[in-house]
Amino acid sequence: MRDEQTGQNPALIELRRRLSGGLARLGLDKSQLAARAQLGRTTVSEALQPNGPVPSARTVATLARALRLPAEELQELQRTAAGEDRDLTGEGPASGRPIGDWEPHALEVHPAGPATNGRGPDGLEKRLLPGYVRRAHDRALTDAVREVQAGRSRMVVLVGTSSTGKTRACWEAIQPLAEQGWRLWHPFDPTRAAAALDDLHRVQQRTVVWLNEAQHYLGDAQGERIAAAVHALLSDPARTPVLVLGTLWPEYARRYTALPDARDPDPDPHSRARELLAAGHTLYIPDRFDAQALRAAGDLAKGGDKLLADALTRASDSGRVTQDLAGARELLHVYQHGSPEARALLEAAMDARRLGVGLHLPHTFLTDAATDYLDDVDFHDLTDGGQSDWAESAFAELSRHVHGRQAPLQRVQSRPARRPPGTALPSAISAVPPTGSAFRLADYLEQHARSTRRFLCPPASFWHAAHTHLTNPDDLDNLTKAAAARHRLQWAHHLRHRAAEAGGTGALTELAEMRLEAGDLEGAEAHLQQAANAGGVDASLGLVRMRVKAGDLDGAEAHLRQAADAGHSEALIQLADMRVKAGDPEGAEAHLQQAANTGHANALIQLADMRVKAGDPEGAEAHLQQAANTGHANAVSRLAFMRVEAGDPEGAEALLQQAANAGHANALMGYTVNRIMTGWEGLGALLWRAAAAGSTDALMRLADMRKGAGYREGAEALFRQAVNAGHTRALFSLADMRAEAGDSEGAEALLQQAADAGEAEALFQLATMRERVGDDESAGALLHQAADAGVTTWPRTFRWYWPYGLDPDGEPTAPWHPGTPH
Structure with missing residues (x-):
């Protein structure tokens, strides 16, 4: 800020002194610096000019990289020179307010006791918080906070059942940032999704973005746009560092990270959210205190913590201390x-x-x-x-x-x-x-x-x-x-x-599909246009398909542009495809770059493919590295594969290790393990490393390896570890092992546990087991449960017992329920 007596801006003077010093040390002139930083010469000249305006945060970040100067220190000077009370876009006040001004219960930390005297800055009654017991996930949160303190943006999503301490853990983790003057922004009003879409682009450096109950952001109709905006925030050097913290229940985490079924005619509904969660080092939090945590809680209780002492009298046996505190x-x-x-x-x-x-x-x-x-x-x-x-x-x-x-x-x-x-x-x-x-x-x-x-x-x-x-x-x-x-x-x-x-765009799109099946093309197009006008990307893409089928490529491109203007990056990808087919690779690359700027990792991978075809492997690696920085596992795999093809397996392994150290455990699995690591010595060690980084897929592979080697006890232990980490599919493997060992009761108990965790397929397997022992009544009851839960895909084995009857072709039909409208 400007000195009121001298009219000078000390922070701006110091910023320019450091930039000029870096320029002199490297022996560059301003034109050479502009070329090196890929900035305009006027931009560089104004940034170094004594009486010029304060350079933007983006310019300072770019110059710091080009001059090999400490970016965080220069960005701090830029913030001070420009005034921290404005956002990076200059559109208004900075998002959020200092962390120290927040009362934790306003951030949805569950209250655990009566109100104290007085109120917090937000007007809410201050309430007691019990002493905090640190557990394994707290260490990972501490590491994330240290990374953002070092100048890198991070995202962490805590996954656990209700009232297990997720939000409190996030609150405790950011206290060191509060001491350093960081801000916290909780998008909430008028709704969470609307607030996030409105203001994510205004989030500035040194801000904690608080996405508690992240399903209200990622699961909304606009969830993919919000995920793209968070991607863009995390990968924007001008806004580094920021910390995005979220919480999710396990069922939502499974829904958003599940790969789409290739047989499903619907588009992938959570592709951007899946990439975001893979990039965010998802952490699972246990629903019970282990013995060590119970001892620590007991020590706090003995030290005078009445809230913990009271909870431990009821919950010490079950270990559900946080649930008891939350009521x-x-x-x-x-x-x-x-x-x-x-x-x-x-x-x-x-x-x-x-x-x-x-x-x-x-x-x-x-x-x-x-x-x-x-x-x-x-x-x-x-x-x-x-x-x-x-x-x-x-x-x-x-x-x-x-x-x-x-x-x-x-x-x-x-x-x-x-x-x-x-x-x-x-x-x-x-x-x-x-x-x-x-x-x-x-x-x-x-x-x-x-x-x-x-x-x-x-x-x-x-x-x-x-x-x-x-x-x-x-x-x-x-x-x-x-x-x-x-x-x-x-x-x-x-x-x-x-x-x-x-x-509702979904309903309008469904009605359009019905009109299409009835041969009413005009009615279908009218419904799709209404949905597209309301922001439905699926409807826009449906209009595109109709125009293409009618041979109207110009009309198709116009609909894609409408969707792209509404912020749907998938439309940009399709526009790029149309430009490629039209023989316009430059236009295609421009559309892909626009999609990449929104954080669309698949666009970056397509750009990399175009660079490879153009004979520019360095450009391809740059795009892949940018996608890998967002946590896109396939991009990391592709980079590692390029290292192997170039004869650098050590470089490939170093890249994968770097991804694991950054919390991208999934980068060590999938394509890389199948295509690169299979022939390497020490595959088991790599899988153990991936498992230690949090990959449940690695645990499953290791368990399968143990099972194949005849080490059944060790395999069961690893499958159970995967279950505890949230991989409920491991219950099926455990059930199979119990059945193979002749323990049908144990197998049924595990399948029932899988069903209780939301794996409806377990109901079918339970029904099969009941049918084999002649218990048709019980098998039928299980199939009724599956039907009422919304399961519509039935094995042909059970066509004999479809609760609602069969049509003339032997296919299941739905009943008419008394009291429902005709």
Whole structure:
């Protein structure tokens, strides 16, 4: 900042002194520096000119690299010279506020005790936090913080079940950054996805981006755009260093990282999120304290920590200390022992959340949905005052805090959208919570329901209430899919039309497909155009396919440009393909570069392929290195393969080791192991190294190697280690080993554990085992569970027992359910 007495800017003077010193040390002139840094000569001249403006953060970062100067120190001088209270784009105040100004419960750290006297800077009551017990994942978080302190951007996503201490661990990890003046930005208002899309481009250096419950960012209709924006942030040298911290439940982590089924006609819905999580060194956090952690907690309790002492009296045997502190026991007690009306409301809320309805559940929806969750006796025993009276009484019961600030159903107040006049979010984004009274289900109860209610289908009142009261297009789209998967086809039909009326791009695209099947090309195109105008990339690409099929390449390219202008990088990739086919490689490269600038790693790989064809291996390596820096495992593999082809296996191994050290454990697996390492000596050691870096695939390969060598006990131990790390597919391998050993009961127990973890295929295997012993009734019940859970692909073995009947061709059909609309 400028000295008020002398009018000088000491930070700017020191910045220029260091740049000029670096220039003199290398013996370069300004023109040579401009060429070396790939900057304009005017830009370089102004950066070094005594009376010139403050150079941009991007220019300083580029010059620091070219002059081999410490980038972080020069960027700190640039921030001071320019003033830290502005963002890098100059569009307004910097995102977030100093970490020290935040109260941890405002960042969704679960409260564990009563309020203290006083309030924090955000106006929330200050609450006690129990002493913190460091565990294995805390060491990895500490390493990430050290990396950002050294000037490198990082992302870490903690994966664990509800109330296991994920958010608290992130809060504790960033305290050293608070002491250094870092800021924290929590995109939240008016909705998480909308806030992230609006302001991610404004995040500046030395900022922690707080993506707690990351499913609300990555799982939204705009999740791929948010993932691309985070990619761009992490790979932007002008904004380095930043730290992105997120938390996820295991079921979401599995969904976002699963490779798409090649037989699935739908496009890959989470390709960008998958790349992002691979780049972010996903860490699994255990749901129980081990013996060491329990001893540490006991020491804190003996030292006077009353909250921990109280929790340990109840949870020391189970090890679920964090859950007890977060009030899980009390929340579960209310659910299991509350009034029938309260339980009905909770179960309606549980089903809504697990089937894809947003956080804020409207009062009217829950009230109408709950009625069929009551049995006939309880329904007729309701008070004579009318449904609104019983509902209000039940809502009051569920809104009472049972622990700290937690309640089973917390009443929430709608926030108005705070946007400049005349502007609006795309209709595909739900910018505001529903109007009127709404409630939010406690996280712990939500996850409890995802396990215990996984194989249950909601009753008719649920679907009727959704059709009557819900207006959010994403909610309606999700429920349409849920109803169709559960063979409630008439409800799916009506919900789809409701979603389309609300502007839901998924519903409009489905209606377009139906119009196509009926031969109504004009109707299909009208639906697709409506969806494309609302920001639906799949609809835009559908219009492209229709135009190509009609021979209208100009029209196809126009639709792709519309999608590209809306920020969909996949459209840029297709535009590049069209330019290649049109004999315009330069145009193709420009489109790919534009996609790469958004953080699209596959675009970088295609650019690398073009450089290889052009005879420019150095340019190809540069693009691959840029993709590898985002954690793209295939890019790391390709680089390593190029090193091997060049006769440099040591360089290949060093590259893979560097990726593992940076937390990209997946880079040591897959293509590289199959194509490069198979013939190398020491493959086992490399797999152990990958496993130590967190690769569950490496554990599975090592377990298979042990099994193949006849070391069954060691193989089982590794399979169990993979299960503990979140790889539920390892349960199938364990079940196979138990079955081979003649332990059918042990195999069934493992398959049941897999089913409880969401692996519906286990239900089929359990049904097979029951059928083999002649227990057809039990096998049929298991298949019913699979159907109600939305499983639609059935092995032909079980066509004899399809719960809903067969069509004339012997294929499964869906039933008509009494009470559903015709």
